[in-house]
Amino acid sequence: PVPASARFHHIHGANIRLDASHTQATRVESFANGLCFSQEPLAPGQIFLVEIEEKELGWCGHLRVGLTAHDPQSLEVVPEYSLPDLVSLGDTWVFAITRNHNRVLVEGEEAQPRGRPWEPFLLIERVRIPRDTLVGRSRPGRYSHILDDLFKMNVLPATARRSRIGVLYAPQPDGTADMHIVINGEDMGPSARGLPASRPLYAVIDVFASTKSVRVIPVDYGFPSLQTLCRLVIQKHVVHRLAIDGLDLPPLLKSFCQHE
Secondary structure, eight states: OOOGGGSBOSOOOTTEEEOTTSOEEEEOSSSSOOEEEBSSOOOTTOOEEEEEEEEOTTOSOOOEEEEESSOGGGOSSOOSOIIIIIHHTSSEEEEEOOTTOOOOOOTTOOOOOOOOTTOSEEEETTEEEEHHHHOOOOOOOTTHHHHOHHHHHTOOOTTSTTOEEEEEEEEOTTSEEEEEEEETTEEEEEEEEEEETTSOOEEEEEOOTTEEEEEEOOOOOSOOOHHHHHHHHHHHTSSSGGGGGGSOOOHHHHHHHHHO
């Protein structure tokens, strides 16, 4: 069974349909009224992670994610938009995801060096999350070997299908918390500070505009598998995925490194 921490709340926007497991949210019409929440408040350092499953062309804008201190059941009406409607209620922090999403820097703060993509864990302050689950991967198309740089480099734009986007909060010594957005295994840094860590904080996922359907991805905070560690080492030493073809490796391991 899917843990409650990896499900959507039964309260959601008017155009959202949840599947039976409450892990997939699809906006069935228009471009708005796509607001969703985590079923439970997040624990400190717990990431709520979704993968983009479907896109819908013709709309301007993409997925929006964040946190709210409002219990979804306390809302008289689910707002049409997370930005500005839900945010205007107060105690809500939401950011729009863009195709080339960059870190959100606080004034006077310098960008920190990005973690190496082959490192098995993402470290956010004292939070340690296996990176493998966090990374969305492009799948090969029919002509990937000729045309698709994404296939070669195994990197996805933030708003592409299969991209994985998560949100969490990290408690601070002063009793507040910083909100972090994680895109395909990369921490965007604190995108909001001063959140009330003593209050229940729910994840906000706004299935907006060109994002049509998302699915919650459960995150296991244990150790990466030996197979995953092998892939990380192999990918560290190759230029791109096509180079894996020339290695003397079992076919199943080659496929795991290239396609998963």
